[in-house]
Amino acid sequence: MAGQEKCSFCSGSETINHLFFDCSMASYVWSLVAIVLGSPLRPTSMDQFWVWINNCLLNEKQFHMMGLAAILWALWRARNNACFEKKLTRSLTENVFSVCSSIVYWAGLQKGDDQKQLGRWCVGAQRGDATLSSKERNGKRCLHNPSSLTQDGGI
Numbered sequence: 001m002a003g004q005e006k007c008s009f010c011s012g013s014e015t016i017n018h019l020f021f022d023c024s025m026a027s028y029v030w031s032l033v034a035i036v037l038g039s040p041l042r043p044t045s046m047d048q049f050w051v052w053i054n055n056c057l058l059n060e061k062q063f064h065m066m067g068l069a070a071i072l073w074a075l076w077r078a079r080n081n082a083c084f085e086k087k088l089t090r091s092l093t094e095n096v097f098s099v100c101s102s103i104v105y106w107a108g109l110q111k112g113d114d115q116k117q118l119g120r121w122c123v124g125a126q127r128g129d130a131t132l133s134s135k136e137r138n139g140k141r142c143l144h145n146p147s148s149l150t151q152d153g154g155i
């Protein structure tokens with residue numbers, strides 16, 4: 001049986017990059033994460049992600065892989081629910097809550113201060129606000145515009 005070639009959420013072709021970055025489903029999640037981290041850009045590919053996250057959270061490398069895993073896992077689950085269970089995500093925000101629930105669950109594996117930081121970001125993500133993160137980071141917001149990130153990544 002041939003795999004499905006069409007995206008489960010839109011009329012695009014289902015490629016890895018489409019599912020995890022280009023699809024409106026994915027770009028909504030990335031845009032919200034970018035707002036919480038105080039970035040005017042969102043990544044549009046895996047290569048861009050590593051450049052972007054190093055600019056946003058240079059001193060918090062311990063969160064990079066876990067954050068990426070939580071986002072991709074939420075998108076993959078939403079895709080599988082739509083594809084195999086015929087259950088469409090009720091709202092785009094549902095995926096953000098799914099990301100947060102993985103992060104809160106996995107935060108138990110982190111040290112005390114790191115656990116608290118993850119909790120604060122999740123509160124910010126669920127409210128969709130950037131105020132919390134910029135206050136938390138003493139106004140040092142991620143406003144770098146590395147040349148390898150194009151304006152296509154804008155939100």
Ligand SMILES: [Zn+2]
Pocket residue numbers: 007008009010011012018022023024025
């Ligand atoms: Zn799509």
